[in-house]
Amino acid sequence: MVLPEGFVVPPWYLLVPVVVILGSVIALLWAIEPPVTDRTVLAFAPWMMFGATLHVLYKIDAFPASIEPLFTAPMVYAVTAILAGIVWIVGVFLHVGGLQSTIPRFVGIAGTAFFAVFTMFALFQSLDLGTFEPFWPVISVVIAGIVTAIAWIALSLWFTDVAATTGATGALVVFGHTLDGVTTAIGYDVLAAGEDVPLSLLILEAGEALPTADYIGAGWLFVLVKVALAMGILGLFREYVEEAPRQARTLLALVAAVGLGPAVHNVLLFTVA
Known part of the structure; x- marks a missing residue:
C-alpha cells in the first residue's frame, strides 16, 4: 500500500470543476509571473495551516454532506490552493494599482484571517463537545x-x-x-x-x-x-x-x-x- 489511508477521490461533478479552476488559477499566475521571495513564502504559511484546518473540520463532521468531499485528502489541498491563488492574483492587481504596498502583506493578512476564523470555529465546537x-x-x-x-x-x-x-x-x-x-x-x-x-x-x-x-x-x-x-x-x-x-x-x-x-x-x- 503506497497511498495513505483516507485518500478519497470525490465525485466527478466536484472533481472536474476544481481541476478546471485550479488549472486556470495556475495558468494566470504563470502568465503574470508574480515575484517569489522569502516574504512571499512566509505569507503563504497561514494558507498551509488553513488547509490543515479545513481537513480537521471535515474529520469532526463540521461541513454539510453536499460539500464534504471537497475537504477530504487530497482534494482539500486543491481547494486551498485555489483560494490562496485567487488571493495572490488579487494582491498582484491591488499592488499594481497602488492600493497595496506589498503583495506578500495582502496574501499573509488574508491567509491569517481565514486560518484564524476557521480555527476558532473548530476550537469552539470542541469546547461545546468537551473534547478540548x-x-x-x-x-x-x-x-x-x-x-x-x-x-x-x-x-x-x-x-x-x-x-x-x-x-x-x-x-x-x-x-x-x-x-x-x-x-x-x-x-x-x-x-x-x-x-x-x-x-x-x-x-x-x-x-x-x-x-x-x-x-x-x-x-x-x-x-x-x-x-x-x-x-x-x-x-x-x-x-x-x-x-x-x-x-x-x-x-x-x-x-x-x-x-x-x-x-x-x-x-x-x-x-x-
Missing part, C-alpha cells in the same frame, strides 16, 4: 521550536552558505517538517494515535524495534529522519535558489507545505478531538 485538550499540542509546538532552533544553528555553523541562501524559506521548511515529526511522534508514543502514511509507519515501527523504545519511545527516529530530510533538501536546493530563485523558492514552499500542513493538522486534531 491543548496540553500535548502546545508541548509539541514548544519542542518543535527548540529542535528547529538547534537544527538551524547547526546548519548555519556547518553549512553557512545553505542557511544564508535559503533564508527564511529554508527555516520554514525545517520548522514545518520538524513540527510534523514531533506531533507524529507524540501522537504515536503518547496519544496512541494511528499513522495513515505507510512510509511514516515503517519508520515508526523501526524506532519501536530499537532497544531505546522502552525508554524514549519510537517517535524520536521519525523526528530525526524528518529534520535530516528537510536539511538535506535545503542543501540540494542551494545552487537552484542562486540560479533561479523564483522557481526554487516556489518548490521549497511546496516542500514546506508538505510538512507544515500535516503538522498543523495533527496539532489541531489532537486539540479538538
